[in-house]
Amino acid sequence: MEKEEKIAIAPEKLEKILDVAQKRFARFGLAKTTMSEIADDLGVSKASLYYYFPDKECIFKKVMMKEQLDFCRQMKKIVASDKNIKQTLKDYIENRTNYFKTLINLGHLNYDIFHEQKPLYASLGKEFYEREKEIIKTILQNAMERNEIRKIDIDEYSGFFVHVLRTLRLYALARKELWEQGLMNKELKQEYIFFTNIFLKSIEKI
Amino acid sequence: MEKEEKIAIAPEKLEKILDVAQKRFARFGLAKTTMSEIADDLGVSKASLYYYFPDKECIFKKVMMKEQLDFCRQMKKIVASDKNIKQTLKDYIENRTNYFKTLINLGHLNYDIFHEQKPLYASLGKEFYEREKEIIKTILQNAMERNEIRKIDIDEYSGFFVHVLRTLRLYALARKELWEQGLMNKELKQEYIFFTNIFLKSIEKI
DNA sequence: ATTTGACCGATTTTGTAAAAAGGTCAGTTT
DNA sequence: AAACTGACCTTTTTACAAAATCGGTCAAAT
DSSP states (O other): OOOOOSSOOOHHHHHHHHHHHHHHHHHHTTTTOOHHHHHHHHTSOHHHHHHHOSOHHHHHHHHHHHHHHHHHHHHHHHHHTOOOHHHHHHHHHHHHHHHHHHOHHHHTHHHHHHHSOOHHHHHHHHHHHHHHHHHHHHHHHHHHHTTSBOOOOHHHHHHHHHHHHHHHHHHHHHOHHHHHHTOHHHHHHHHHHHHHHHHHHHHBOO | OOOOOSSOOOHHHHHHHHHHHHHHHHHHTTTTOOHHHHHHHHTSOHHHHHHHOSOHHHHHHHHHHHHHHHHHHHHHHHHHTOOOHHHHHHHHHHHHHHHHHHOHHHHTHHHHHHHSOOHHHHHHHHHHHHHHHHHHHHHHHHHHHTTOBOOOOHHHHHHHHHHHHHHHHHHHHHOHHHHHHTOHHHHHHHHHHHHHHHHHHHHBOO
8 A cells, every 4th residue: 555645635735845845855865855844945844744744755755756747748748749660769768868857856766776775766766667668668569550660579678678778877877077067968868869779770670 | 107016026926916806806895905904815014015016006906907808808709709790799798797707896897986986996997898899899890891780880889889788787786686696697698688689680781 | 624843762963082094114034 | 135024104994972863743722
């Protein structure tokens, strides 16, 4: 059974809380963000937060879910645009890098998994991986039905595609020289494009 | 100018020192290995080590260089075996995973780069990357001369191939559950094979 | 139903003294 | 002279306790 809010909560109030928390988490991470700070930002007492949420992790989880949903909604638009697979994947990786700039917590998830081996991070990471994999799966499924690509194990290929995107991003995140100079996203995007081209070539109709 | 030994040193003595240091570094890493321990293992005083080496990093560097050379010598054998590119790359990734089990320091280099951002690690990592890239370059060059693959930018492709191998390995190293159970190498090898197949398909003659 | 200040146990932070580290050198051994 | 060492110096790491802070609870107030 998942942890949820303790009681019913007005949507606009929930949104305000998650909004404030999102900014704090983005800047300082889960560990270095305190409940008092979130409460202060909202202009309420810490105890009030515990009236709505059972613990800090629950708020963090909700923030992450929100970012995940935002991300997936955006990406599903690309799938729905119904272009050929080459253009769809290009659009996908273009938007993926751009959107991670906004959704900082989601973008740093892999990095957090790596540096602190909290089960919470691991489970969030795994869930996000599965979601993204499903989207890529749809893209490949569509392409296969249209005879744009050869017959492949879609589950295997989509899983590997997402996996490589993640590993490339993790590695790029580590090179702080690039990260601080803002060059990271540019380099990472090039790597994405290169990999996508290889990937496409390997599944294209012979 | 590179730091070297202070004075000429008998080869068998140098080898013994590096041998002892290699074992310590492999078990405890650079930071948690002390000069006194290395000296004790050798049955000499700490000051004796400083008679031959200017500092600890220099010993570590030499150990890493030795492992790099061992690795490259082994891998170059595969290139020299002169099989078709498909078999050569398969042999390469097979031996790569296996050989990292022996050369523990080299195998953990990427991991160390990630967790401590020491310039020493970064430079060692970059050098190793360049070396490995050169080997893959040779493989691709041979294949192209034999008309086994289509015309590609060999420098770009070999660089990316090595880059992906590294990122996949880094990620696998992080999942300690697998690492501790010894399943890591098995899973990683599968990822390598999958990627190599994609890679090969993308450069094969049409 | 909602909010809060006071409060609790556990964790983190901080300050610091002792220990151990890297590294040097005058001098001894071979 | 080349090889080696114990004593020594400076910096870093460790160990540990006091203080502060944090996550979380609850009776009382609104």
